[in-house]
Amino acid sequence: MTAKTYEAMLVFSVKNGEESAKELFEKFKALIEENGTIANVDEWGIRKLAYEIDYETDGYYYVIEYSAEPTFPTEFERVLGITDGVLRFLNTSK
Numbered sequence: 001m002t003a004k005t006y007e008a009m010l011v012f013s014v015k016n017g018e019e020s021a022k023e024l025f026e027k028f029k030a031l032i033e034e035n036g037t038i039a040n041v042d043e044w045g046i047r048k049l050a051y052e053i054d055y056e057t058d059g060y061y062y063v064i065e066y067s068a069e070p071t072f073p074t075e076f077e078r079v080l081g082i083t084d085g086v087l088r089f090l091n092t093s094k
Contacts, residue, residue: 003036003068004068004093005039005065006066006067006093006094007064007066007091007094008063008064008090008091009062009089010025010080011049011060011086011089012059012060012086012087013056013060013085014046014056014059015056016085020085021060021085022060024083024085024086025060028076028079028080031079032066032068035068035076036066036067037067038064039065039066040064040065042063043062044061045060045061047059047060053087053088054087059088065094077089
């Protein structure tokens with residue numbers, strides 16, 4: 001199989017501080033690097049959410065462009081979905 005290009009937008013909770021959001025991002029960045037190649041990371045920082053999620057009104061945003069095998073995004077999304085501190089994510093192929 002050949003690697004495909006993906007873009008993931010991740011929104012982390014900031015209720016435990018900005019540093020916990022950055023630590024969580026580093027965890028997912030390492031997971032991507034183990035399974036593919038990161039092309040670009042865009043750190044948007046703290047932004048107001050369009051609507052309240054789990055009683056939170058702000059989130060820490062990241063956008064990551066990466067290349068990986070087509071089987072990786074499923075596992076990546078599974079881990080994102082079960083990790084505390086991840087408010088929302090959207091992973092799309094380019």
